Amino acid sequence: MQQGEEHTLVKARTYAAVYAALLVLTAVTIAVARMHLGQFSVLGALVIASIKASLVLLWFMHLKYENKLFMIMFVVAVAFLTIAIGVTFLDIAYR
Amino acid sequence: MDQTHTASESSAVHRDDVGARIGMWLFLFTELILFGGLFLLYAVYRYLHPQEFHEAAKELNVVLGAANTLILLTSSFTMVMSISYIGEGEKKKSIAALGLTIALALAFLVNKYFEWTAKFHHGLYPNSPELAARSHGDNLFYGLYYSMTGLHGLHVLVGVVLLSVVLVYIVKDKVNPDNFIVLDNSGLYWHLVDIIWIYLFPLFYLIT
The missing domain is CATH 1.10.287 (Helix Hairpins)
Structure with a gap:
C-alpha cells in the first residue's frame, strides 16, 4: 500500500x-x-x-477495481445462469 | 491492484496473483451454478405450489433468519478489513479482523443449530410423520429449505476451516503484506457464501 x-x-x-x-x-x-x-x-x-x-x-x-476481464467473466457466467432459469421457466409457464 | 506492484517487486519466485484470482473466480462460477440449480428448483416449485410455499414460509423464524443475515454481512465487512489491514502491514489488526470473521461464522452455525433443532422439535424434518401427513407443496418447501440452507451451512463450515488455516498462515507470516493472495481468495469465497445467503434469506423467510 x-x-x-x-x-x-x-x-x-x-x-x-x-x-x-x-x-x-x-x-x-x-x-x-x-x-x-x-x-x-x-x-x-x-x-x-x-x-x-x-x-x-x-x-x-x-x-x-479489477481488470475488466473479471467483470466480463462474471457477466457471462450470470448470463448463462439466467438463460438456464429463463428457458426452464418458459417451459413450465407455457406447458 | 496492490498485488500487481508487489508481485513485480518480489524475489525470483514467479507469482501470478491476477491468474490466481481468475482461478478463484472460475471456481466461484461453479458454485454459482451449483446453487443456481437449487434456486431454479425453488423457483419452479414455488410457481407450481404458490399457496403451500406461502403458508410454509410463515412457519420459519424470521428473527433467527434476520440475525443470521446481520451476522454474515458483518463477517463480510470484517473479512475485507482483514485483507485491507494485511495490505497495510498491520498484521495484528488483520489477525483480529479475521478472528472476528471466524467467530461470526461460528455464531451463524450456532444459530442455524437452534433453528433446525426447533424445526425438528415440531416434527418438521425430511420424511417426518408430520410432514408426510401434509401436502406435496409443504414437503417440497421443507425439502428445499433443508437442502439449500444445509448446503449453504456446509459452505459456512468449510469457510470456518479455510479461514482458520489462513489465520495460522498469517501468524506464521506465510501470508504477509507482500503476498496475501491466499487471504484475498479466501475472502472471495467468503463473500460468495454471503451473497448466497442474501438470496436465501428473503426467499425462504420473508416472502409469505
Whole structure:
C-alpha cells in the first residue's frame, strides 16, 4: 500500500459505507415483505437482494477495481445462469 | 491492484496473483451454478405450489433468519478489513479482523443449530410423520429449505476451516503484506457464501 494512510482511511470508510448500505437494505427488504405486496413481493425481494449482491461483488469482491476481464467473466457466467432459469421457466409457464 | 506492484517487486519466485484470482473466480462460477440449480428448483416449485410455499414460509423464524443475515454481512465487512489491514502491514489488526470473521461464522452455525433443532422439535424434518401427513407443496418447501440452507451451512463450515488455516498462515507470516493472495481468495469465497445467503434469506423467510 504505497499511497499511505490517507488512502487506507478512504478504503476503510468506503467499506464501512457499503456495510451500512447492506444493513439498511436488509431492513428495507424486511419492511417490504411486511407490506404483503402479493405477487410483487417475490420481485421486490429479488431486486433488493440483487442490489445487495452487487454491492458485495463490486466493493467487497473488488470487481469495481479489477481488470475488466473479471467483470466480463462474471457477466457471462450470470448470463448463462439466467438463460438456464429463463428457458426452464418458459417451459413450465407455457406447458 | 496492490498485488500487481508487489508481485513485480518480489524475489525470483514467479507469482501470478491476477491468474490466481481468475482461478478463484472460475471456481466461484461453479458454485454459482451449483446453487443456481437449487434456486431454479425453488423457483419452479414455488410457481407450481404458490399457496403451500406461502403458508410454509410463515412457519420459519424470521428473527433467527434476520440475525443470521446481520451476522454474515458483518463477517463480510470484517473479512475485507482483514485483507485491507494485511495490505497495510498491520498484521495484528488483520489477525483480529479475521478472528472476528471466524467467530461470526461460528455464531451463524450456532444459530442455524437452534433453528433446525426447533424445526425438528415440531416434527418438521425430511420424511417426518408430520410432514408426510401434509401436502406435496409443504414437503417440497421443507425439502428445499433443508437442502439449500444445509448446503449453504456446509459452505459456512468449510469457510470456518479455510479461514482458520489462513489465520495460522498469517501468524506464521506465510501470508504477509507482500503476498496475501491466499487471504484475498479466501475472502472471495467468503463473500460468495454471503451473497448466497442474501438470496436465501428473503426467499425462504420473508416472502409469505
